[in-house]
Amino acid sequence: MEDVLTVYKLPYDPQFPVICMDESNKQLVGEIHAPIPMGNTRGRRLQKYIVIYFLNNFVIANPHQKMHSLMHENDSYA
Numbered sequence: 001m002e003d004v005l006t007v008y009k010l011p012y013d014p015q016f017p018v019i020c021m022d023e024s025n026k027q028l029v030g031e032i033h034a035p036i037p038m039g040n041t042r043g044r045r046l047q048k049y050i051v052i053y054f055l056n057n058f059v060i061a062n063p064h065q066k067m068h069s070l071m072h073e074n075d076s077y078a
Contacts, residue, residue, distance in 0.1 A: 022058075024057045026054075028053040028054075030050055057071075
């Protein structure tokens with residue numbers, strides 16, 4: 001991590017731009033039926049769900065030019 005921070009401190013060079021990328025994914029689920037109350041099941045909760053939507057987020061940034069871009073890639077299963 002320290003090596004990356006030293007790269008950010010370098011002066012801006014248009015021939016070698018500093019590009020940062022990060023990604024995350026999110027999953028949206030829906031319940032097939034109402035969940036069964038816990039009652040006396042020793043902490044287990046019986047529940048069924050279905051994946052409705054899956055989303056990948058990508059962030060690309062150029063810290064020296066104060067530019068960033070956010071892209072989404074999605075898959076819909078419903």
